[in-house]
Amino acid sequence: MASAAKVGSHILVHRQLQDLIEVLQTKHDKLRQELKAKEGWVNKEQFEAVQRELQFERDEHMKTKAKLSSESEKLQFALGEIGVLSKQLEREKSAFENALCMMKGKAQRESQQANQLKDKCSEVVAQCELQEDILNVKDLRINDLKQRLTKQKQAHRAQMEDLEIQQQQDAYISRILEESGQGRRRAGKSRTGKEGFSQIAVDEL
Template sequence: MASLAFQQLRDLVELQEALLDSLRRQIAVQEETSVSKIEYEGVVKKLEKEEEEHAKTKNNLDAVSEQLEFALGEIDVLSKQLQREKQAFDSALSHINNKVLKHSIQKDKLISKCSEIENHILKQEDVLNDKENEIKELQLMINRQKQTLKKQASDFKIQKQQECYIAEMHSRPLLLSALLDRLATCTSTHPANHLASPVTTRIG
């Protein structure tokens, strides 16, 4: 905006300078052709007025030029500051991008590690399930063996009782026969004692 105003003022100054040159040439021509005093004074007044306007315009141009130079200086300062801020921003952005990339790589490594651990845990769970099933089968086998041993022990006990009973039944006739033989011997040897005291031997 300031640059446009400066250019417009410069164009105006150049136009006024051209006009002044034209008036000077007119005066010179009029002096050569001996124009009337009234015309001469009119032209001189017009020239003086144009010179006054030109001086004002030039003063405005100088003021605008100073403002333009000041604005250009501020723009240069701001441009340098913006460049420094841009470099600082680029540096910070690069640092952040590197940090994000590092965290992303670390995150991928952690995800991969977690997947490996999860797969290992799943494999261990499969092994544990197989072991548990094997243990259950062994427990069932042990329970069946216990039942079999318990039944065998019971059968063995019954068999032993039966054998004892059979042995006892076999031994009773022999014992009865021995007692009868002994009784007969005692009777024949001591008939009086036999009549006096009855036999108190218990037959089992």
């Protein structure tokens, strides 16, 4: 009984010692971890991982820096081209404004000339209409004068014909008087002059 009690107590003590050792080991590990953390110690795998990550970041940084340099050069070149194009645009704008101003002035002058020509044309048209009216009046007068002249020619022709008939009659009478003698010419003239004249006039007509 006494030996059994010793064995039981011995096991119990042993277990308690094991539990104490585990607790102490746990505390020791914890303290060790805290001590490593305080002293800056890290795990080798973590260190290598961080180192690889740092190297990757450095490589990426170099790539980004090289790309930035290239893009910066492109940007500077583009800015230079923009400056040149801006100056060229300003020159072209100035030339365009000058040309536009000249064209406006020319258009204004041509518009004024066109208005002057239009006014002159209106005056010429008015003068032409007036002259046409005058010509129409003169044409009417000329036609009237032509008709009067025609009538005068007809009257003159008739007078000439009458004069010619009268001359023929006078010549005929003079010839008869010369043939019949002085005395008989007076008697013939008193007796038969009118009948002979009338007969001659009728025959000639």
